[in-house]
């Protein structure tokens with residue numbers, strides 16, 4: 001089988017946002033099989049060759065100097081699980097003594113399962129784009145999605161016991177309170193669920209979404225409170241919702 005060249009298209013030395021409670025470096029891998037209209041990484045997804053490829057060796061060298069300061073490395077994208085070289089990158093990061101957090105859209109449960117079984121990741125954050133119906137998911141992911149794979153990924157993550165969170169970026173017209181409650185009902189055994197408010201801008205995937213208004217802070221807060229209530233009732237305990245973070249130039 002032809003070996004895929006390692007392609008890293010972005011690196012942030014330190015981030016306080018990408019791994020809750022930790023200082024993390026962030027590695028960006030190109031391309032994605034989704035086309036979420038609200039995605040903030042259009043260029044990384046559609047035209048990754050506009051970015052120079054950063055040699056893995058260079059990043060490893062930098063990471064060595066960050067040892068003792070950075071707690072772990074977040075691998076994000078794009079969709080990292082599309083790349084056969086993902087495991088190679090992770091092994092080299094582990095060799096340096098760093099833990100790994102993986103961001104994913106959950107479309108490759110086989111890769112996720114293998115990563116978890118082989119102890120390649122310490123934390124996983126999976127985006128759930130919409131309630132688990134084909135039509136609603138297509139609107140939020142921008143492509144037809146095999147919902148059975150999304151469900152499989154959710155179940156793999158929850159059943160594995162690995163530290164994790166699920167996240168949904170909510171956009172007026174695409175998401176209503178009932179939709180979020182549907183999602184919460186499906187993931188009621190999850191450790192954490194994060195709502196993020198849509199963040200418009202010129203860089204988003206679908207130009208029609210560039211100037212679309214997000215939920216007002218008031219409406220967003222109301223949705224969050226309702227969801228927390230439902231979460232609490234379902235789990236019979238205090239909600240483990242992480243306050244929403246707006247990531248201005250990141251895939252969410």
Ligand code: SF4
Nearest residue numbers: 032034036039078251
């Ligand atoms: S938001 Fe994430 S899953 Fe959606 S297109 Fe962008 S990188 Fe892919």
